[in-house]
Amino acid sequence: MVSVERYVEAYRAFATNGASHAPTWLNELREGSITRFAELGFPTTKQEAWRFTSVAPIANTPFELARTPDIQHVTLAQIDGLSLGAGPRLVFVNGHYSEMLSHVGGLPAGVRVESLAKALASDPERVREHLGKYVAFQDRPFAALNTAFVRDGAFVHVPEQRVVEQPIQLLFLATPGAGAPAVNHPRNLVVVEREGRATVVETYAALGDGVYWTNAVTEVVAGDGARADCYRVQRESERAYHVAVTEAHQGRDSTVNIHAVAFGGALMRHDLRGTLAGPGGYLILNGLYLLSGAQHADHHTAIDHAAPHCESHEYFNGVLDDRSRGVFNGRIIVRPGAQKTDSKQTNNNLLLSTEAHADSQPQLEIHADDVKCTHGSTVGPLDPRALFYLRSRGMGEAQARRLLTYGFGAEILGRMEIAPLRAQLDRIVRARLGE
Amino acid sequence: MLEVKNLHVAVNGAEILRGVDLTVRRGEVHAVMGPNGSGKSTLAQALAGHPAYTVTEGTATYEGKDLLALKPEERARGGVFLAFQYPVEVRGITNSYFLRSAVNAIRKHRGQEELDPLDFLQVLEDKLRSIGWDDTLMNRPVNEGFSGGEKKRNEILQLAVLEPRLAILDETDSGLDIDALKTVAHAVNKLRAPDRAFVIVTHYQRLLNYITPDVVHVLFEGRIVKSGGPELAHELEAKGYDWLRAGAMVS
Numbered sequence: 001m002v003s004v005e006r007y008v009e010a011y012r013a014f015a016t017n018g019a020s021h022a023p024t025w026l027n028e029l030r031e032g033s034i035t036r037f038a039e040l041g042f043p044t045t046k047q048e049a050w051r052f053t054s055v056a057p058i059a060n061t062p063f064e065l066a067r068t069p070d071i072q073h074v075t076l077a078q079i080d081g082l083s084l085g086a087g088p089r090l091v092f093v094n095g096h097y098s099e100m101l102s103h104v105g106g107l108p109a110g111v112r113v114e115s116l117a118k119a120l121a122s123d124p125e126r127v128r129e130h131l132g133k134y135v136a137f138q139d140r141p142f143a144a145l146n147t148a149f150v151r152d153g154a155f156v157h158v159p160e161q162r163v164v165e166q167p168i169q170l171l172f173l174a175t176p177g178a179g180a181p182a183v184n185h186p187r188n189l190v191v192v193e194r195e196g197r198a199t200v201v202e203t204y205a206a207l208g209d210g211v212y213w214t215n216a217v218t219e220v221v222a223g224d225g226a227r228a229d230c231y232r233v234q235r236e237s238e239r240a241y242h243v244a245v246t247e248a249h250q251g252r253d254s255t256v257n258i259h260a261v262a263f264g265g266a267l268m269r270h271d272l273r274g275t276l277a278g279p280g281g282y283l284i285l286n287g288l289y290l291l292s293g294a295q296h297a298d299h300h301t302a303i304d305h306a307a308p309h310c311e312s313h314e315y316f317n318g319v320l321d322d323r324s325r326g327v328f329n330g331r332i333i334v335r336p337g338a339q340k341t342d343s344k345q346t347n348n349n350l351l352l353s354t355e356a357h358a359d360s361q362p363q364l365e366i367h368a369d370d371v372k373c374t375h376g377s378t379v380g381p382l383d384p385r386a387l388f389y390l391r392s393r394g395m396g397e398a399q400a401r402r403l404l405t406y407g408f409g410a411e412i413l414g415r416m417e418i419a420p421l422r423a424q425l426d427r428i429v430r431a432r433l434g435e
Numbered sequence: 436m437l438e439v440k441n442l443h444v445a446v447n448g449a450e451i452l453r454g455v456d457l458t459v460r461r462g463e464v465h466a467v468m469g470p471n472g473s474g475k476s477t478l479a480q481a482l483a484g485h486p487a488y489t490v491t492e493g494t495a496t497y498e499g500k501d502l503l504a505l506k507p508e509e510r511a512r513g514g515v516f517l518a519f520q521y522p523v524e525v526r527g528i529t530n531s532y533f534l535r536s537a538v539n540a541i542r543k544h545r546g547q548e549e550l551d552p553l554d555f556l557q558v559l560e561d562k563l564r565s566i567g568w569d570d571t572l573m574n575r576p577v578n579e580g581f582s583g584g585e586k587k588r589n590e591i592l593q594l595a596v597l598e599p600r601l602a603i604l605d606e607t608d609s610g611l612d613i614d615a616l617k618t619v620a621h622a623v624n625k626l627r628a629p630d631r632a633f634v635i636v637t638h639y640q641r642l643l644n645y646i647t648p649d650v651v652h653v654l655f656e657g658r659i660v661k662s663g664g665p666e667l668a669h670e671l672e673a674k675g676y677d678w679l680r681a682g683a684m685v686s
Contacts, residue, residue, distance in 0.1 A: 317527075348526070384486075389523040392483050393537035393593065394511035394544070403528060403536055411527030411576065 004041050008034060010065050011148050023124045026150070029132050034148035040141040052327040052359050053298040057267055058241050063213050065149065066094035066182035069175055074101060074207060079171065082205050084420045087166040088113050090154050093173050094212075095184025097152050106166070111198075112157040113168050116187055119155035127155065130191055134219050135247045140271070142243045146185040146217040153187035153216075158196040160223070167199040167231070167418055176210025176237065183213040190230070194223040194251070200230050201421060206237035206264070213241040220247065222254035224278060229257045231421060235428070236264035238293070245271045252278030252307075259416050260287040260299075261425055263432070268297040276303070276310040276338075287316040288412040290432050291324035291356075298327035303345075305338040305371075312342075315415070317408045318349040319433065320356035331363040334371050341371040349379040350408050406435035436461050436498050436632055437482075437601055443492035443657075444474075444481045450491065451477040453657035457634075459601070464633040466643055466668060469654035470676040475636045476520060478654065479605040482634075483517035484510050497601065511537075512544040516599030518590035520606040525577035530589065531559065533577045534596050541597065562595045566622040584615035591622045602626075603634045608642035620645030640672035655679045 011034045015027070022030075042059040043050040071093050079101055083089055090113065091101035097115035104113045112119070119127050131150070137143035154170045172186055192198050204214055214236060222228045228248070236242050242265040248256045262268055274283045289297045303312045318326040328347045349358035360377040382404050390400035409429035416422045429435075437459040444452035451474045459465050469475050481488040482495065484507035495502040502510060525533060538558070539549040550558065563570055568588070578586050587607050594602050604623070608616055623646055627633070635648065643651075643665065651667040652659045660679065661667065 383523070386523045386525055388485055388507060389519065389525070390533075390537075391507040392485075392511055392517050392519075393533075393597065394508055394541040395537060396508050396540065397506075399536070399540060400508075403533075404525065407525055407527030407576075409527065414527065 004038050006062065007145060008038050014065060014149060022120065023128075025128055026120065026124070030148050030150060033137060033144045036138060037141050037144040037148055040139070040144060043141055049300060049329075052325075053269055053296065055267070055269070058213060058243070061181055061211065061213070063183035064180045066096070066184040066212075068096050069093040071098050071101065073175060074098075074173065076101070078207055082171055082203055083169050084167060084201065084418065084424070087169060089169040089171060090115065091171045091173065092152065092186060094175060094182060095152060095172070095186050108162045108164060110159040111162055111164055112155065114155055116153040116155045116189060117151060126157065127189065130189055130219065130221055134221070134249045134275070135217055135245055140245065142215055142269075143217055143245045146187060146215050146245075149185040150187045151185075153189070155188075156190040156198060156200060158192045158198045160193045161195045163196065164198040167201050167421070170200060170202045172202070172204045172214065172216070174206040174208070174212050174214065174236065174240065176206065176208045176212045181211040181213065183215060186214065186216045188216070188218040190218065190228060191221045192223060192226040192228045195225040196223065197227045198229070199418065200228070201233070201418070202231065203233045203235070204242065205235045206240060209237045209239060211239045212237070214243070216244040218244070218246045220249070220256060222248065222250045222256050224251040225253045226251065227255040229417065230259070231416065231418065232258070232260040233425065234260070234262040234264055234268065234270070238264065238266060240265045242268040242270075244269070246273070248274040248283070250274065250276050250278065250281045250283065253280035254278070255282045257284040258286070260285070261412070262287075262289040262297050263428060265297070266295060268295075269300070270298070271300045273302040274304065274312065275306055276312065277306050279307045279309045281307065281310040283310070283312040284415070285312070285314040285316070286412055286415045288409055289316075289318045289326055290409060290429065291318070291326055292321040292432070293324060294322070295324045300329045302331040302333065303343060305332070305334045305341045305343065308337060308339045308341070310338070310341055312344070314345040315412060316347045317412050318347070318358055319352065319405060319408050320349060320358055321352040323353070323355045325356070326358045328359070328377070329361045329363065330375065331365065332373055332375070334366045334368050334373065336367045338368050339370040341368065341373065343371070343373045345375040347377040348408065349377075350405060351379065351381050352405065402433060402435045405433050406430065409433065437502075438496040439493070440495075441493035442478075442481070442490065442495060444477050445489045445491050446477060446487060451657055452481065454493065455654070455657070455659055457652065457659060459632045459634060461632060462629040463650065464627065464635065464646065464648045466648040466651045467634060467636045467654050468638070468640070468651060468668065468671055470679070471638065473654045474657045475638070475654055476605055479517055479603045479634070479636050482603055483507060483515065508540070511597070512541050514600035516594055516597055516602045518587075518594055518602065518604045518607050520609060522578045522586040522590055524579045526579065528577055529574050530577050531555070531573040534559065534593065537593070537597060559596065562592070566591070566595055566625050568592065568622070583610040584612070584618075587611060587615065587619055591619055591626075595622070595626055600630060601632050601634070603636065605636050606638060607635070608637055608639060616642060617645060640668045643668045653679065
């Protein structure tokens with residue numbers, strides 16, 4: 001195994017070069033994080049949260065911190081194929097913000113959509129207020145590593161009662177090249193203040209098929225009465241490693257909808273966590289993983305009902321072909337006093353091959369007595385009753401299988417409200433599943 | 436159009452149908468009645484081609500063809516339709532998408548052009564209007580979260596859109612309250628046509644208060660033991676099925 005020392009050394013180089021102009025608080029945050037990462041090391045399958053997912057392929061690869069890329073190879077046509085037409089868009093290449101490929105215009109007064117590096121330079125106090133305040137990196141080695149190398153990513157700030165109608169697109173491109181495999185640590189901060197509203201679409205994609213590692217963290221803060229719609233599309237290269245944390249923190253009467261779709265990567269781990277910190281909060285986690293070959297995707301979700309009268313709905317579907325493996329762990333925590341909690345969770349896994357495998361683990365921790373919590377999970381092949389039903393309506397067996405399989409994806413996509421994104425994802429799902 | 440002779444069907448190795456004879460002519464409405472376990476649903480499923488129902492003996496000829504040699508989808512394309520007793524939920528697929536897929540599968544087989552979503556919508560609206568229903572179920576996933584009545588209504592809607600020549604209704608009345616029953620029966624009556632036959636499988640006579648059959652059959656222990664006109668249904672309602680048991684014991 002490559003020693004964690006490698007990352008500590010890389011951090012020293014990073015701290016003396018790129019990060020040297022940073023404010024003291026940020027350097028302290030980074031120092032604390034690399035120290036914590038060095039203590040924790042890479043997780044092993046002996047740890048409960050990593051039981052089904054070995055990160056040995058990541059730990060054993062000597063990754064180098066991604067350098068400022070040569071963006072001459074990135075064409076606007078490639079970007080347009082991945083984005084949703086006009087509208088505010090931040091583009092990052094190998095974790096570095098590209099002003100040339102981005103455009104941010106037509107935003108309501110006071111709304112900021114910019115690179116985190118820029119925000120740290122121009123308004124560090126506003127970033128300081130939230131950065132690293134929600135992700136518990138003390139027990140999460142990858143989040144700690146991301147925080148140690150925090151430098152760039154997206155910063156979205158929507159002031160009170162401002163509404164951003166157009167989806168804000170954040171595009172993270174990897175351009176794996178001939179050199180040593182690179183790691184990048186995108187760090188995104190989305191803050192929607194009281195009664196504000198915004199939609200953010202994060203897309204992770206590759207131009208090229210080499211080995212690289214994305215280690216992303218996104219923090220989302222929704223103030224009282226605010227609404228944040230977060231879409232996340234992971235379509236990394238087939239040989240990529242993708243580790244990510246999405247952490248949402250919600251105020252009173254706020255709404256957060258997180259949609260997460262995973263298509264790519266050899267090995268993926270995504271932790272999604274939502275904390276309903278004020279009464280009347282509403283949270284949706286809506287996810288899909290479509291795996292084939294030897295892909296492995298692990299979704300660990302946690303919904304923390306810390307206040308009464310909140311509602312959460314979680315829907316995750318997996319479609320697994322060939323020798324792929326899907327892991328889903330869904331934790332629901334209802335804190336003492338979080339009465340009238342209403343929480344529903346479902347995870348359905350469709351196995352298209354006898355060698356595909358899915359692990360589904362719901363975990364309910366309920367410390368209040370007047371709550372409604374339900375969960376259901378399924379793992380298995382297509383329902384023969386449904387197959388007969390479709391055939392009895394005139395569809396051939398192959399068509400019936402395709403349609404039923406497509407339904408697992410369409411069910412999740414159907415909850416998405418951005419029509420062009422839904423259409424884009426629908427095309428990918430159809431291409432993958434043949435419908 | 437349908438000629439069933441000495442049909443024997445087994446499920447999981449147990450013989451359920453033990454020699455059914457049934458002749459249905461174009462445009463006729465037949466009711467197949469019988470107590471629980473008599474084999475009514477087995478007959479319906481076997482005619483639709485459910486793979487779990489094994490025909491061990493006998494024949495079924497549909498429009499001159501060997502029905503039993505056809506796959507379920509081939510039967511459907513040939514005009515056979517089964518309204519399910521327990522309609523299946525189809526995750527993520529809306530009713531309209533499902534129906535269009537079915538219509539186009541059948542059209543394609545017949546060498547007709549497939550309908551695009553707009554053309555299909557027109558067809559669907561015409562059908563809905565003809566049976567007096569609205570389109571509230573169309574954009575919901577097939578049968579998911581539907582009430583019992585909605586599921587049965589949905590089966591009849593599929594029947595209306597797919598325009599079969601032989602429609603088999605498997606206990607479509609079960610679990611319906613009287614209003615839902617009337618709604619379904621009204622639609623079925625609208626769909627009666629000179630070139631469309633119905634086989635209505637039911638435990639109770641009450642559906643037949645609203646749909647008048649041409650022929651009523653009594654299925655008992657895997658055989659049709661009695662056939663007659665509509666009055667036979669009333670007789671069964673009055674006498675129940677116990678007299679069959681007594682008769683069977685005597686014979």
